[in-house]
Each structure stands twice: as structure tokens, then as C-alpha cells.
Amino acid sequence: xxxxxxxxxxxxxxxxxxxxxxxxxxxxxxxxxxxxxxxxxxxxxxxxxxxxxxxxxxxxxxxxxxxxxxxxxxxxxxxxxxxxxxxxxxxxxxxxxxxxxxxxxxxxxxxxxxxxxxxxxxxxxxxxxxxxxxxxxxxxxxxxxxxxxxxxxxxxxxxxxxxxxxxxxxxxxxxxxxxxxxxxxxxxxxxxxxx
Amino acid sequence: xxxxxxxxxxxxxxxxxxxxxxxxxxxxxxxxxxxxxxxxxxxxxxxxxxxxxxxxxxxxxxxxxxxxxxxxxxxxxxxxxxxxxxxxxxxxxxxxxxxxxxxxxxxxxxxxxxxxxxxxxxxxxxxxxxxxxxxxxxxxxxxxxxxxxxxxxxxxxxxxxxxxxxxxxxxxxxxxxxxxxxxx
Numbered sequence: 001x002x003x004x005x006x007x008x009x010x011x012x013x014x015x016x017x018x019x020x021x022x023x024x025x026x027x028x029x030x031x032x033x034x035x036x037x038x039x040x041x042x043x044x045x046x047x048x049x050x051x052x053x054x055x056x057x058x059x060x061x062x063x064x065x066x067x068x069x070x071x072x073x074x075x076x077x078x079x080x081x082x083x084x085x086x087x088x089x090x091x092x093x094x095x096x097x098x099x100x101x102x103x104x105x106x107x108x109x110x111x112x113x114x115x116x117x118x119x120x121x122x123x124x125x126x127x128x129x130x131x132x133x134x135x136x137x138x139x140x141x142x143x144x145x146x147x148x149x150x151x152x153x154x155x156x157x158x159x160x161x162x163x164x165x166x167x168x169x170x171x172x173x174x175x176x177x178x179x180x181x182x183x184x185x186x187x188x189x190x191x192x193x194x195x
Numbered sequence: 196x197x198x199x200x201x202x203x204x205x206x207x208x209x210x211x212x213x214x215x216x217x218x219x220x221x222x223x224x225x226x227x228x229x230x231x232x233x234x235x236x237x238x239x240x241x242x243x244x245x246x247x248x249x250x251x252x253x254x255x256x257x258x259x260x261x262x263x264x265x266x267x268x269x270x271x272x273x274x275x276x277x278x279x280x281x282x283x284x285x286x287x288x289x290x291x292x293x294x295x296x297x298x299x300x301x302x303x304x305x306x307x308x309x310x311x312x313x314x315x316x317x318x319x320x321x322x323x324x325x326x327x328x329x330x331x332x333x334x335x336x337x338x339x340x341x342x343x344x345x346x347x348x349x350x351x352x353x354x355x356x357x358x359x360x361x362x363x364x365x366x367x368x369x370x371x372x373x374x375x376x377x378x379x
Contacts, residue, residue, distance in 0.1 A: 020263070027259050035254040045252055052254065053265040060266050061273065125248050134245040153246040178204040184242045185203075185235075 008072035016063055027056055030073070033155065034080050040150050041084035043135065051087060055080045070164070077155070078165045081147060088143070137187055145180035152177055201225060201232045206239050295319055 003011065003025035014022035031052065038051035058079055066075055125131065138149055144166075151162045163170045201209075201222060208214050209222050226233050255261075294315070 023266075024259060024263065027262055031254050031258055031262075035258070036251045039251045045255075048252075049255060049258065049261075052258070053262045056262050057266045057269045061269065125244050131245070131248050134248065138246075149246065154251075174204070178207055181207055181239065181242055181246075182203050184245075185238050188241065188245075189238045 009068050012063055012066055012068075012072065015060070023060060026059075030076055031056075033073075033077065037077065037080045037084055037150070037155065040154055041088055043139075051084060052080075055083050058083060071161075074161055074164045077151070077157070077161075078167075081151070081165055085143065085147065134184075137184055141180055141183060145176050145183065148173060148176045149180050200229060201235075203235070203239075206232065206236050210236070210239055210243055294322075 001021070003022055006014070006022070006025070008026070008029070011022045011026050015026065034055050035048055035052045038048035038055070039045070042048050042051065055076075059076055062079070066072065138146060140146075141149065147166060148162060151157045151165060152159075157165065159170050159173050162168075162173050166173065168176075205214070205218075205222060209219065214222060226236060297315070
């Protein structure tokens with residue numbers, strides 16, 4: 001049986017009918033996406049691997065709850081995102097208020113070159129330290145903003161898909177995304193704007 | 196004349212290519228004239244570029260096999276838990292039935308109830324009283340919770356109404372100012 005030619009919904013149906021090879025194909029199709037979501041919430045390969053296994057276990061044990069009217073990819077990303085959010089909550093990475101966001105990064109970033117008006121983003125972002133600061137800045141965004149940044153910029157989902165995953169209106173998704181990017185912009189350029 | 200400066204969300208939508216052609220052209224014309232907005236555009240482009248830079252590793256080669264093994268373990272664990280819960284539940288129910296019926300059975304058979312059996316009857320009576328007491332408390336809590344939900348709904352409606360009136364007031368005030376500016 002060639003499972004690669006079956007659609008996601010057909011694979012789900014077969015898995016429910018106790019065909020575990022069908023679920024193996026589901027894992028193969030989505031392991032990179034699920035692993036990347038796990039990694040972007042932990043920045044650790046082993047933790048990402050553990051999270052991904054738990055996510056696929058949740059998917060498997062809840063397949064009977066999947067409604068075929070929804071896209072399967074959206075459903076699995078929703079489970080992955082919610083599981084990772086729960087993981088971060090358990091780790092007690094609390095939502096930080098706007099006034100305290102990025103506080104710990106200020107010292108780290110103060111040693112890096114502040115972009116002036118003549119900067120070239122292509123060149124600046126080759127700096128590994130700056131990339132690290134961006135990763136940490138995203139990690140420190142309020143939870144609802146961070147998730148939308150991850151899904152839009154890292155997972156490259158459309159606004160509609162993000163709205164389905166997070167169960168939010170599209171307008172709210174766009175508002176949160178704009179605010180999240182503004183927070184990041186204000187963090188990187190606050191010294192330049194003051195000067 | 197420089198038009199009113201561009202809001203942040205318009206600049207972001209411009210970078211993402213989400214603006215219709217007419218608005219895109221208007222934004223570009225404004226950017227040519229407004230150094231402040233041009234600066235903000237560059238800042239947002241910097242952020243967008245930075246968000247593209249994230250790399251992430253591939254899952255390990257044996258990921259699928261390990262995941263399937265993990266799922267099998269989880270499946271077994273859940274099944275064991277269900278069986279255990281079922282057995283404990285049935286045992287507790289049987290014990291309960293035994294306690295309640297045994298004393299009545301003894302009496303029916305005319306067997307002399309020893310002090311131990313009398314104690315059994317008292318315990319049964321106390322357990323039933325306690326269950327009734329708990330049920331009463333749960334009923335009170337349910338009524339309170341329903342009242343609280345109703346209170347929350349009234350609260351939401353009230354403040355929603357206040358916010359709506361305030362927003363309408365602000366919009367009317369802006370419109371009046373524009374009208375005054377046009378007339379004046």
C-alpha cells in the first residue's frame with residue numbers, strides 16, 4: 001500500500017481503523033513542522049524532540065475528535081502550539097508586562113552596534129549575536145504576541161490559518177502581529193529614537 | 196504638503212505587500228516626502244529581516260521510530276489507567292452496597308445484632324447524613340455560581356455600554372472638528 005499518495009484525511013481514517021502504518025506516514029509528513037514548533041519554544045534539540053513526541057501522541061490519541069471539515073495541517077499545528085504553550089507555562093515563563101519586556105536583554109544588546117540611518121539589514125543580520133538577541137526578544141514577547149510571530153514568520157502561515165490555529169478573529173491576529181512587531185522595533189531602536 | 200504620517204500598521208502592510216495598488220502608490224508618495232515615515236519604514240524592514248533569520252535543526256533520523264514507540268507506551272499506560280480506575284470503582288461500589296445491605300440482611304435473618312453490627316449501622320447512617328450534607332453544599336455552590344455568572348454578564352454589558360458611548364463621543368468630536376475646520 002502506497003500511503004504517500006493518500007490525503008491526510010484518508011490517512012486519519014485508516015489510522016482510526018487501526019492501520020498504524022497510516023499514522024507513520026502522518027508523522028513523516030509533519031515531523032519537520034512539529035519539531036520546528038517545539039524547537040522555537042525551547043531552543044533545545046532534546047526538549048524539542050520530547051515535545052514533538054508528546055504532540056504526536058496527543059494527535060494519535062485524539063484522532064477520533066478530528067473534524068474532517070477542518071484542514072488537518074491546521075489541526076495538528078493547533079495541538080502543537082497549545083502543547084508548547086502549556087510547556088512554557090509549566091516552566092513558569094510568565095507573560096511579562098510591556099514595561100519589563102526585554103529588560104534582561106538591554107545589557108546584552110547595548111554592546112551590539114545600533115543600526116543608524118545608513119545601515120543595510122542584509123549585512124547587519126549576518127551578526128550571530130544580533131540573531132541571538134532577536135531570538136531572545138521574540139521569546140520574551142507576551143505569550144499571545146509570541147505565538148503569532150512564530151506562526152507568521154517562522155512557520156509562514158497565512159493570517160487565516162493563524163486565526164484557525166489560535167481560534168481568534170483575523171482582525172485580532174493582525175492587530176497582535178502589528179503590535180508584536182512594533183514592540184520589537186521599539187526595542188531595537190529605542191536608543192536611536194531617543195537620540 | 197506632507198499628508199498625515201502613516202500609522203505603523205500601514206507601514207507593516209506595505210512591507211508585506213498587502214496594500215491594494217492605489218494605496219501602495221499613495222504610501223510611496225508619502226514616503227518620498229516624509230523623512231520620519233521613511234525612517235520608521237527602515238526600522239520595520241530591519242525587524243522583518245531579523246525575523247527571517249531564524250534557523251532550526253532537523254529532527255533526528257530515528258525520530259519516527261522513537262515517536263511510534265512513545266505512542267505505544269502512552270496507549271498502554273492509558274489503558275492500564277482505565278482498567279485500574281474501573282476495578283477500583285467497581286470494588287468501591289460493591290463495598291458500599293455490602294455495607295448498606297449487610298446490616299439489613301442480618302436483621303431480616305433474625306440474627307442478633309452484635310455491638311459491632313450496631314456500630315456498622317451507625318456508620319452507615321453517618322455516611323448517608325454526610326452525603327446529604329455534601330449534596331446540599333454542592334447545590335448552594337451551584338446557585339452561587341449561577342448568580343456570579345449572571346453578575347458577570349451584567350457587568351460586561353454595563354462596561355461594554357460605557358465603552359460604546361465613549362467611542363461614539365470621540366468619533367462625533369472628530370467629525371465636528373473636521374466640519375469646523377472646513378467651515379472655518
